[in-house]
Amino acid sequence: MSTMTDLNTMGAKGAIAEEAKGKWGMVIDQDICTGCQACVAACAMENNLSFVMEEDAGYGRSQQWIRIERFWEGEYPEVKATPFQPMLCQQCGSAPCEPVCPVFASVHSAAQDLNLQVYNRCIGTRYCANNCPYQVRQFNWRDYHIEPFHANEENGQLVFNLHNQFNPDVTVRRRGVMEKCTFCIQRIHKAEDKAKSEGREVEDGEFTTACAQACPTNAITFGLLDNSESLVSQLSQRSHGYHHLEELNTQPRITYLKEG
Amino acid sequence: MAVSSNYLHGAEKAHDEHHEEEEDPRQYLMYDPKPRGEMNAMVMESMTTTSWKFWVVLGILAFLVVTCFFYAWGYMIAEGLGVAGVMRPSYWGVFLVNTVFWIGISHAGTFISAILRVFKAEFRRPFTRAAELMTTFGLIQAGASIFMHLGRVWLAYWMFPIPNERQLWPNFHSPLMWDLGHNSTYVLGSTMYLFLPLIPDLAMARDRSTGWRKTFYKVLALGFRGTEGEWRHLTTAMNIFAFAIIPVMFSVHTIVSWDFAMASRPGWSSTVFGPYFVLGALHSGMGAVAIVLVIMRATMKHMDYFIRKEHFDALGKLMMIVSFAYAYFFFNDYIVQWYGGDKWTDTLLHWLEEGPMAWMFYQMVTFNIVIPFLTLWNKKIRTTPWLLALIGLLINVGMYWERYIIIPVTLSINRMPFTWKLYEPRVEIFLTIGTFSMFLLFYMIASRLIPLIPVWEVQEGQMVHTLRKVGKAHVPTVSEFE
Numbered sequence: 001m002s003t004m005t006d007l008n009t010m011g012a013k014g015a016i017a018e019e020a021k022g023k024w025g026m027v028i029d030q031d032i033c034t035g036c037q038a039c040v041a042a043c044a045m046e047n048n049l050s051f052v053m054e055e056d057a058g059y060g061r062s063q064q065w066i067r068i069e070r071f072w073e074g075e076y077p078e079v080k081a082t083p084f085q086p087m088l089c090q091q092c093g094s095a096p097c098e099p100v101c102p103v104f105a106s107v108h109s110a111a112q113d114l115n116l117q118v119y120n121r122c123i124g125t126r127y128c129a130n131n132c133p134y135q136v137r138q139f140n141w142r143d144y145h146i147e148p149f150h151a152n153e154e155n156g157q158l159v160f161n162l163h164n165q166f167n168p169d170v171t172v173r174r175r176g177v178m179e180k181c182t183f184c185i186q187r188i189h190k191a192e193d194k195a196k197s198e199g200r201e202v203e204d205g206e207f208t209t210a211c212a213q214a215c216p217t218n219a220i221t222f223g224l225l226d227n228s229e230s231l232v233s234q235l236s237q238r239s240h241g242y243h244h245l246e247e248l249n250t251q252p253r254i255t256y257l258k259e260g
Numbered sequence: 261m262a263v264s265s266n267y268l269h270g271a272e273k274a275h276d277e278h279h280e281e282e283e284d285p286r287q288y289l290m291y292d293p294k295p296r297g298e299m300n301a302m303v304m305e306s307m308t309t310t311s312w313k314f315w316v317v318l319g320i321l322a323f324l325v326v327t328c329f330f331y332a333w334g335y336m337i338a339e340g341l342g343v344a345g346v347m348r349p350s351y352w353g354v355f356l357v358n359t360v361f362w363i364g365i366s367h368a369g370t371f372i373s374a375i376l377r378v379f380k381a382e383f384r385r386p387f388t389r390a391a392e393l394m395t396t397f398g399l400i401q402a403g404a405s406i407f408m409h410l411g412r413v414w415l416a417y418w419m420f421p422i423p424n425e426r427q428l429w430p431n432f433h434s435p436l437m438w439d440l441g442h443n444s445t446y447v448l449g450s451t452m453y454l455f456l457p458l459i460p461d462l463a464m465a466r467d468r469s470t471g472w473r474k475t476f477y478k479v480l481a482l483g484f485r486g487t488e489g490e491w492r493h494l495t496t497a498m499n500i501f502a503f504a505i506i507p508v509m510f511s512v513h514t515i516v517s518w519d520f521a522m523a524s525r526p527g528w529s530s531t532v533f534g535p536y537f538v539l540g541a542l543h544s545g546m547g548a549v550a551i552v553l554v555i556m557r558a559t560m561k562h563m564d565y566f567i568r569k570e571h572f573d574a575l576g577k578l579m580m581i582v583s584f585a586y587a588y589f590f591f592n593d594y595i596v597q598w599y600g601g602d603k604w605t606d607t608l609l610h611w612l613e614e615g616p617m618a619w620m621f622y623q624m625v626t627f628n629i630v631i632p633f634l635t636l637w638n639k640k641i642r643t644t645p646w647l648l649a650l651i652g653l654l655i656n657v658g659m660y661w662e663r664y665i666i667i668p669v670t671l672s673i674n675r676m677p678f679t680w681k682l683y684e685p686r687v688e689i690f691l692t693i694g695t696f697s698m699f700l701l702f703y704m705i706a707s708r709l710i711p712l713i714p715v716w717e718v719q720e721g722q723m724v725h726t727l728r729k730v731g732k733a734h735v736p737t738v739s740e741f742e
Contacts, residue, residue: 056342059347059681060347060348060349060679060681061342061347061348067678069676069678070678071677071678085678087676087678096523096524099431099433099434100433100434100435100436100522100523101431101434102419102430102431102434102436102437102440103418103419103428103430103431104428104430104431121418121426121428122411122412123410123411123412123413123415123416123418123419124341124410124411124412124413125409125410125411125436126346126351126352126411127434127435127436127519127523129348129351130351130352130523130525130671131523131524131525133524133525133674133675133676134675134676135348135349135674135675135676135678135679138348139341139348139351139411140340140411141340141341141342141346141347142339142340142341142342143340175340175341175342175411175412176340176341176410176411176412177411177412178411245675248524
């Protein structure tokens with residue numbers, strides 16, 4: 001019964017996390033991001049993202065928990081490129097996606113201070129995605145993981161995308177549910193379990209997310225925000241850091257550095 | 261049109277020589293009474309007379325329901341929402357447009373049968389039931405549409421507050437839960453409110469039919485005999501429902517609007533959405549009532565006795581007033597947001613005015629505001645059935661566009677320009693045809709099963725309206741009710 005009350009108070013406005021700065025956080029330095037998309041690929045591998053294929057991806061159904069947004073100024077040919085903008089779930093402290101879910105599929109985790117999506121609870125109203133100002137929630141429009149990619153030309157066997165490289169630590173999502181970046185919660189859990197068995201707290205830098213790990217220029221830094229010694233909390237204090245759509249008071253846990 | 265009475269016409273003619281503008285009071289249903297038995301027989305006959313055209317249309321509609329509703333929905337459930345056109349950023353599409361549209365249609369029934377009953381507007385008498393039936397059938401379509409929209413519809417019951425092994429209560433912070441609660445209240449309330457005034461007519465039909473119809477009416481009439489006590493109880497119940505359903509009607513569409521207004525999105529986060537949606541619902545509902553009345557009158561036997569020019573006239577006036585009120589809220593929504601000059605709202609408004617869907621925006625303004633303003637002030641237009649039906653149809657197209665603009669078109673613009681994309685409906689088109697066909701199919705079947713005219717209400721009205729002879733003139737008088 002206690003579960004019920006907890007969820008009801010937390011689901012409201014992410015109230016529980018409001019005063020906190022957040023536990024896990026990220027800093028993305030747009031000045032050194034080269035837009036190489038390594039983070040996008042690494043994230044897809046780590047988190048069992050579906051391969052959506054050309055037609056659906058072109059129509060706006062690409063499954064990317066992190067995407068590289070590219071903008072430019074001016075009209076062709078006088079085009080001036082602006083820094084790349086990797087966009088992923090901002091793990092808001094006061095998340096707009098949480099109160100609107102009728103079945104508590106989008107909830108705030110008290111332990112990790114993250115927004116979680118409980119796939120098994122989701123009934124697919126897609127209200128959370130509409131209310132997400134960052135548009136980072138991804139919906140499973142089809143059963144992409146069980147649809148055959150193509151048939152093998154030699155023996156006619158059906159080829160299923162990604163079947164041989166699923167990450168066993170991460171759920172494979174079926175059609176009709178919402179999903180989004182989890183800050184690689186499976187890695188967080190692993191580190192927490194290890195620390196617990198060794199009788200200590202998780203340390204900063206012990207592990208990192210797939211996107212940060214893959215970034216060749218170290219533009220993405222992940223770590224403990226509530227530890228003032230950590231690299232991520234020091235970087236997030238930099239004067240040229242900013243939060244996306246700060247005016248909405250969503251209290252994002254990701255700081256962007258630009259033009260420093 | 262009016263049933264002639266030689267004596268009265270003679271008197272009128274003599275009278276008209278002096279006062280040309282004097283009208284024949286017998287053109288009004290209330291002053292043109294028929295004996296009860298004859299009227300009952302007329303209504304019974306209108307239910308049992310069917311031509312081959314009726315069955316052809318019924319067959320086509322049934323085919324459309326099977327293919328476009330059941331088959332298309334089953335296909336979508338089996339394949340996933342990928343076969344529909346919804347995507348990022350338009351996570352909501354035509355399914356919710358249909359939901360809002362059908363709930364809007366359903367509002368006309370409640371407005372006509374509850375508000376006009378409470379205010380004792382006499383012209384409502386012959387068509388309260390036709391409007392109230394639209395409420396029930398419209399809400400069925402709205403409910404179906406909202407279930408179509410779910411990604412995993414087979415788990416929809418997870419929204420119901422029932423004990424479960426996961427120890428989870430639904431999230432009542434979510435506007436969708438308010439919606440669920442209110443719409444189920446409205447379905448139940450309006451169905452009961454449809455049924456209560458139907459009881460005396462069902463009893464009437466029971467006494468005048470044989471065979472399976474007799475059994476059908478016997479079960480539904482609940483043994484109503486028309487005694488003094490039964491009437492008293494029925495009137496009390498109807499009064500309670502008429503008053504109770506009015507706030508439900510207002511809050512239902514307000515809460516539907518909150519699904520949008522509560523979200524923090526440019527174009528949605530608007531405090532005027534509640535009344536704006538209620539008025540919009542009435543606007544499309546009135547138009548739909550006009551269409552239904554014209555079709556009823558043209559296709560069903562004896563309906564030209566019950567539904568007359570005066571009713572189209574009154575309905576046309578109502579449509580015009582609602583159109584004024586709608587325009588008030590429309591400009592309150594758009595002009596205030598435009599003046600505010602918020603960056604994202606500004607982008608959105610430019611997108612609506614100049615984007616690829618601008619034609620829809622201008623059609624919406626034309627059909628919802630300009631056309632009713634230009635036409636409905638004219639009594640000749642109001643009393644020409646096909647013109648009124650055409651205006652009603654245009655209003656409904658305009659209102660459908662309005663919901664389409666508010667949902668998928670507005671969703672195309674958000675605070676992340678990288679994701680901007682225009683939505684295009686796919687399987688939604690078939691499912692929309694399916695819901696419309698199902699609504700018409702239900703209505704056509706109902707028109708042969710239950711009396712579309714509340715006979716007892718007409719008779720009650722005719723009893724209190726009389727023509728009194730004063731000198732040579734006939735003066736219409738109304739005695740006190742109850």
